[in-house]
Amino acid sequence: MKQYNEQVADNPLVEMIHVSLDDDEKAAEGWAAKENFPWPTVMKSKLGRSGFDSYMSGRFGIPNYKLINKDGEVVAEGKGAVFQKVAELKKTDA
Amino acid sequence: MHMKLKHLLAVGIAATIGFGAVSARTWTSADGSKKFEGELKAFDKDGGKVTVIMRNGRSMTFDIAKLSEGDQTFLEENAAGDAAAGGGDNVQEALKAQKVGSKLSTRGLLEKIDGKKFAKYEFTKAPEFYIVYYSASW
Numbered sequence: 001m002k003q004y005n006e007q008v009a010d011n012p013l014v015e016m017i018h019v020s021l022d023d024d025e026k027a028a029e030g031w032a033a034k035e036n037f038p039w040p041t042v043m044k045s046k047l048g049r050s051g052f053d054s055y056m057s058g059r060f061g062i063p064n065y066k067l068i069n070k071d072g073e074v075v076a077e078g079k080g081a082v083f084q085k086v087a088e089l090k091k092t093d094a
Numbered sequence: 095m096h097m098k099l100k101h102l103l104a105v106g107i108a109a110t111i112g113f114g115a116v117s118a119r120t121w122t123s124a125d126g127s128k129k130f131e132g133e134l135k136a137f138d139k140d141g142g143k144v145t146v147i148m149r150n151g152r153s154m155t156f157d158i159a160k161l162s163e164g165d166q167t168f169l170e171e172n173a174a175g176d177a178a179a180g181g182g183d184n185v186q187e188a189l190k191a192q193k194v195g196s197k198l199s200t201r202g203l204l205e206k207i208d209g210k211k212f213a214k215y216e217f218t219k220a221p222e223f224y225i226v227y228y229s230a231s232w
Contacts, residue, residue: 008225010119011199012172015217016225017198022232031231033210038118039216039227051197052226064228070192075223082225089223 004038007086013084019052021045023060118149120201135218136185137169144169149208149220190218195220 010014016039022028025043032041042050053065055074067076067085076085118131132146133152145155158166189195199203199217206215 008150009135010168010172014220014225015219015221015222015226017103017204019226019228021228021230022229027231029207029212032207032212035180035232039206040206040217042198042203043205048201049197049200049203051194052210052228055226056228060228066226068194068196068224068226070220070222070224074099076097084121084224 001035001038003083007083009038011086011089015039017042017052019047062066084089118147119168121146121165124160124162126162133218134169134172137172139170150210151213185217185220189217192220194224198224 004016008014018032018037018039018041020028020032020041020043022031022044025045028041028043047053051072055068056064061065063079065077065079065082066074067082069075076082118133120129120131122129126173130148132148134144135147136145136155137158138144141153142158144158144161145153147153158169161169186199189199195217201216202214204215204217205212207213
């Protein structure tokens, strides 16, 4: 949450999206409410429509972070690498 | 104080009180006496107008002069990024031009927590990059 607030919330170049892999949407909602998630969520039932299912192949575990550009290319994977890349983007482009 | 801003501040304060902690940015009135929460939707630099989406989902537009110096600085600093990202009312068009954004701008796809429930959500910016965070409550 701290990294989101510092690096994403007011950064026009980047947005964070939570893909919920909960089968139980009420459970997903309850968790998001409890944690007061500031980012938008894609529910599992809408995963195919979002296109984010195509990044889940291979050795895929959760939690999982990917940084994807607007053209759909993965530019960083893993929480550390993703937020490091975001920090570089902000320094360079914002 | 302009009636519209009074109403906006009242709505903002009511929303903050009614829904507890909120995720949107905190805005402050020019005299510093009032604060409210909301997400920046659009900033018309030339016209000096800012549009904010309140916690209740309503969109409010008012003069930038009604906001604190800090908020005005924030808007000025973010104006370039907003324009680069597609800018205010053109956000949806900018998203539709993207491979990723075109899917995410589909109505009803995104949700965001509003109090204790999910509410439909639409982007207020067209980012160049997306952090996709896969997770589950279990």
